[in-house]
């Protein structure tokens with residue numbers, strides 16, 4: 001059995017999702033004429049109480065478009081030092097938006113108003129203009145840790161008082177909603193922009209959606225075109241997103257339960273020194289100093305378990321739609337018997 005914990009992006013469309021894709025009504029989305037893309041955009045905007053939405057090919061593109069919309073050249077973006085927008089988007093903030101970045105040391109990527117406030121620059125000719133705060137929920141590098149809305153509210157308040165925009169990289173926002181019990185409809189009022197990935201835990205093959213105001217989405221549509229992200233009969237892909245929103249949200253709780261069971265088994269393994277507490281579908285664990293991560297990854301791979309490292313001592317397991325309860329049981333048996 002091949003058990004692939006490398007990422008929640010490795011899922012393949014289910015039969016039901018493929019049916020929905022095959023029967024999608026499509027049109028030219030650059031002309032705004034794809035009914036299925038329009039339906040997906042409206043569905044998500046309504047769900048989160050935002051005015052409008054834009055379907056993008058990737059989460060990177062939707063985040064980069066957001067940053068471009070919310071900054072001017074020479075501005076500064078404030079985010080955690082582990083943020084995807086900073087670490088894993090190829091230096092896009094500098095390249096696309098000509099902005100600098102102020103990195104904070106959050107608690108597993110979670111920021112507080114007390115951390116942010118002293119890092120907001122005064123209006124002074126020497127300083128870059130602090131214009132945008134980016135939060136990530138769940139935090140990928142923080143082992144899937146979540147913000148609750150009660151933690152976001154005071155950050156929103158600070159940004160409002162200081163005149164900064166607030167964007168949410170919500171690549172795994174539905175995981176956070178399922179884990180915290182917060183409601184999607186309450187998110188819109190706290191953020192100027194939200195990006196959501198359909199191709200992570202939700203199990204669609206492609207796509208991300210950027211949510212914001214009508215005015216910002218108009219600007220975002222132009223930027224998406226310039227970046228080469230204007231897609232034509234994209235309704236086939238949007239149909240997968242709609243299907244995922246209808247069928248794959250509640251089941252994220254299974255992924256979270258699987259991650260917790262795996263974490264428990266890993267915490268007892270001789271090659272593991274510590275496991276980060278699990279909140280959603282990501283398990284991060286440190287390898288005991290007498291082993292190398294490559295060695296552990298290879299040994300697991302030889303038994304059919306695939307995973308990645310996130311640092312020289314940390315390994316990541318991600319649970320998702322294509323990880324069944326049987327696979328979790330099998331993985332636990334393998335981990336128990338492992339003798340590296």
Ligand SMILES: *Cc1c(COP(=O)(O)O)cnc(C)c1O
Nearest residue numbers: 058059060061084136140169171
């Ligand atoms: C995956 C991910 C993204 C977007 O990635 P793409 O591969 O470009 O879709 C953005 N933010 C976070 C936290 C992610 O995990």
